Amino acid sequence: MKKLSASIWALCGLWAGAAGAQALPTAVPASQASYYNAQGRLVAHADSADHREEMVFQSPAGGQLRIYYPSGRLxxxxAYLDFTQRIKQGxxxxxxxxxxxxxxxxxxxDVPVEPYVQYYRSGSVRCRTNLKSGFFGNSGVAFTPEGKPLKYDRQTQVKPTLNGGGDQVIVAAVASRVSYPPDALLQQKSGRVFATFLVDDAGFxxxxxxxxxxxxxxNATVLDAVRALGRFEPGKMLGEPxxxxxxxxxxxKLQ
Incomplete structure (x- = not known):
């Protein structure tokens, strides 16, 4: 018998990615475009797409992933060391x-070596999040557009939602997609996997x-489950995604 469960924390500043890169072709082109619908699912043609993502190869394995607005603007x-392995470098x-x-x-x-910093249009810092130690060392600070420390509450920051629901809906969606790996069952492996992900300002x-x-x-079943969540309603700070x-x-858990 097996039992799966999940719980969740979130953080943007203090609330305590990505559309998947495609497999490298045999002959590496200068670039390779993929198209995604409004739910972040891969589609075959630009005509049915919400936006495009483009891998620009700077080596046989890696380079720049460029993601565009529906308008076509960047x-x-x-920067990726390896698109297929999803290893970020830069x-x-x-x-x-x-x-x-x-x-x-x-x-x-693929490990963040600097704080994740978000900015207002003016260039002033909106929030700064320390990701170096994952959840166990997360810390963050946020500021008003004028540079004053920002107090977190439901009026200043709203967490993302999935299909109209909050943490419980997100947890249930992940748990429903996770399966106990057969090799882990054979080897009587158990325990907790901690995964982190970003819900970006468009909800992807x-x-x-x-x-x-x-x-x-x-690891694979957890990563696949999170990547399959679909598009969120993005989180907001002071009303802005x-x-x-x-x-x-x-x-x-084994039972």
């Missing part, structure tokens, strides 16, 4: 549709990572 760009920057920097972070071998799931796991055998991080522990 929305986010991420800066990740998002932009307002009018071109100003909206957020910035830097990764080394990105930056899905495993923070801690009792066995690599569990922002990026918000979640950390989910998923329990695998």
């Amino acid at each position: 929305r986010r760009e991420v 800066p990740e920057t998002s932009y307002y549709e009018t071109g100003e920097v909206k957020s910035r972070c830097r990764y080394q071998n 799931v990105r930056n899905v990572r495993i923070l801690k796991s009792p066995s690599p055998l569990f 922002v990026d918000i991080f979640f950390t989910i522990p998923v329990s695998f």
